[in-house]
Amino acid sequence: MIVSSLGHLIIEGYGVSLRKKRGRLLVVSSEGKWEFAFKNLREIIITGKASISTDLLKALAFNGVDLIVTTYTGTPLVRLVPARAGGTVRNRVEQYKCLEDGRGCIIARDLIVGKGRNQASNLRYYSKARSSPSESRELYEKASMIKELVEKLKNYEPHGDLRVCREEIMAYEAQIANIYWDAMKIVYGEYGFRERLKKPDIRESAEMDIVNLSLNIGYNLLAGSLWKYVLRFGLDPFMGFLHAERPGRLSLVYDLIEPYRPILDRFIASLLRTNTLKQGLEPKKLAVILREKYYKDFLNYKLKYRGRKYRLETIMFLYVEDLVSFLIGRKSHVSTPYIAW
Amino acid sequence: MIVSSLGHLIIEGYGVSLRKKRGRLLVVSSEGKWEFAFKNLREIIITGKASISTDLLKALAFNGVDLIVTTYTGTPLVRLVPARAGGTVRNRVEQYKCLEDGRGCIIARDLIVGKGRNQASNLRYYSKARSSPSESRELYEKASMIKELVEKLKNYEPHGDLRVCREEIMAYEAQIANIYWDAMKIVYGEYGFRERLKKPDIRESAEMDIVNLSLNIGYNLLAGSLWKYVLRFGLDPFMGFLHAERPGRLSLVYDLIEPYRPILDRFIASLLRTNTLKQGLEPKKLAVILREKYYKDFLNYKLKYRGRKYRLETIMFLYVEDLVSFLIGRKSHVSTPYIAW
Structure with missing residues (x-):
């Protein structure tokens, strides 16, 4: 897992779990646990294998945090789109x-x-x-x-x-x-x-x-x-x-x-x-x-x-x-x- | 969980896990396990609390199965969008x-x-x-x-x-x-x-x-x-x-x-x-x-x-x-x- 100073969180490896906990993002992997405030996040890029809770998906949409699933070479495959995005x-x-x-x-x-x-x-x-x-x-x-x-x-x-x-x-x-x-x-x-x-x-x-x-x-x-x-x-x-x-x-x-x-x-x-x-x-x-x-x-x-x-x-x-x-x-x-x- | 004859799968309740297993969708909840072939699915609607694996997200995008997360009254909140969708x-x-x-x-x-x-x-x-x-x-x-x-x-x-x-x-x-x-x-x-x-x-x-x-x-x-x-x-x-x-x-x-x-x-x-x-x-x-x-x-x-x-x-x-x-x-x-x- 990598976090950039600009709020990019990159999830690599296997068996990572992402969910919402007390208004924050909780990341759990075999290497440990991390918590992030949504306001410090800009984008989550998942290139490995992870599981995501729907509560987290809703919170990300609400807080304007992008989520993208890519291949390991970075080709974007899937993006999470809040219903209201693209309204202009x-x-x-x-x-x-x-x-x-x-x-x-x-x-x-x-x-x-x-x-x-x-x-x-x-x-x-x-x-x-x-x-x-x-x-x-x-x-x-x-x-x-x-x-x-x-x-x-x-x-x-x-x-x-x-x-x-x-x-x-x-x-x-x-x-x-x-x-x-x-x-x-x-x-x-x-x-x-x-x-x-x-x-x-x-x-x-x-x-x-x-x-x-x-x-x-x-x-x-x-x-x-x-x-x-x-x-x-x-x-x-x-x-x-x-x-x-x-x-x-x-x-x-x-x-x-x-x-x-x-x-x-x-x-x-x-x-x-x-x-x-x-x-x-x-x-x-x-x-x-x-x-x-x-x-x-x-x-x-x-x-x-x-x-x-x-x-x-x-x-x-x-x-x-x-x-x-x-x-x-x-x-x-x-x-x-x-x-x- | 409800499956319609038209291939709508509605996920309700708490603690449901959705993942890919041997090229099929596996749904696990406290009530049991179900498997579905992607070709029989048209749309997954999640109104409850569930966790989804990124492998499944990729498979859904690849197989053209929609995924939507809604409030309990059905208001759409988040939609999964494959990178290639909307290309026309x-x-x-x-x-x-x-x-x-x-x-x-x-x-x-x-x-x-x-x-x-x-x-x-x-x-x-x-x-x-x-x-x-x-x-x-x-x-x-x-x-x-x-x-x-x-x-x-x-x-x-x-x-x-x-x-x-x-x-x-x-x-x-x-x-x-x-x-x-x-x-x-x-x-x-x-x-x-x-x-x-x-x-x-x-x-x-x-x-x-x-x-x-x-x-x-x-x-x-x-x-x-x-x-x-x-x-x-x-x-x-x-x-x-x-x-x-x-x-x-x-x-x-x-x-x-x-x-x-x-x-x-x-x-x-x-x-x-x-x-x-x-x-x-x-x-x-x-x-x-x-x-x-x-x-x-x-x-x-x-x-x-x-x-x-x-x-x-x-x-x-x-x-x-x-x-x-x-x-x-x-x-x-x-x-x-x-x-x-």
């Missing part, structure tokens, strides 16, 4: 309108600009730190190539047909990704990274593919975090701007994690460097370590956002709020977080 | 469009026409059965008054401004309701019914207000049933046509139960007549009896719908499907179920 229709209505009136194209563009900026920032960061001059130069050059593409994309004129717009923006995204992952081979190469794979075969080549496995687990964790805020602001997680709709795909969530992916990439690189993630680790153990680091460290990272320093989790909240401000016409663009090099 | 954006988008393009007005009108028709039908039904000629005549006359209003409402020309439209339709609804509840005093009067109250004081006057209490519990159960289909068809439960939006109100669900309310009214009257609901019953016990009767009998009632006889629960499904057909332009109106007199 206005944001969803505006979200839908943006899909049709050209504003969806601005959002899609801003997200990929934000992602590309952070990808370029990563390459510069590693360029500076690299001892080999040729590697350092290659990283720097590729960062510049990405920066150029980002500048071009910034000036991309949004237009009304989101389908066309999406394709054009995704073409930029793909170009940038090719350059970026090619350069990241220098950074991740010593851990066996050859190419970016969305579905590394975890059964046979776990040892050699620790990088892809870690990235995929990390992106799942990002999706879980942003999904929460998407629901909290009453947005429709299935209506995406960048990612076309496909039954069952949380398109908006996958849109919104784009600028965060490079931040996660850097986090994974630092964990690999300090040997926190070791080759030969079992995938399940890798997921446990990553999850702990994600909730304890990653979400606690301080970054500048809209002129002030905040923890990354606060930024995620402000960022979805920012999107809503755009949707309801209070802002002309969506601010994405920037990770400095 | 199209229906929601059309639902939203109907709010703005005048079609929402047609839906609102059809729902109140359907409700009024069933209210008039109830009064005729009781008029026929009444032994007192003056009561019988009064019921018959009030049924005719309602019928007239329904005919006028049928010819109501829908127009684009839903706010105005809604007010005009709700004015018909209120007029009909006044006539109807005034007449229903004849039917319900012997059980202490004086006027329709949405919030009868259950602490002090439970004995004298068994009718209002029963009606409210019954309408909650209706809301729970239709909420399920609203979510299953990917509609937004908060975006209503008839009921204006209010944070946290399941407006669409409350729209859709309108034509079903009179069917429930007749059901409650029959339960009162056969002494199934007795004055002096504790509210909690009343809720237990009603819930059992609702899932075992009410949802099993056969009614004609769109030319064929179906069980009421099947009708609820077909009816939401019918609404979707209207939303996507395959039908020109929404068919509501008619309860014959």
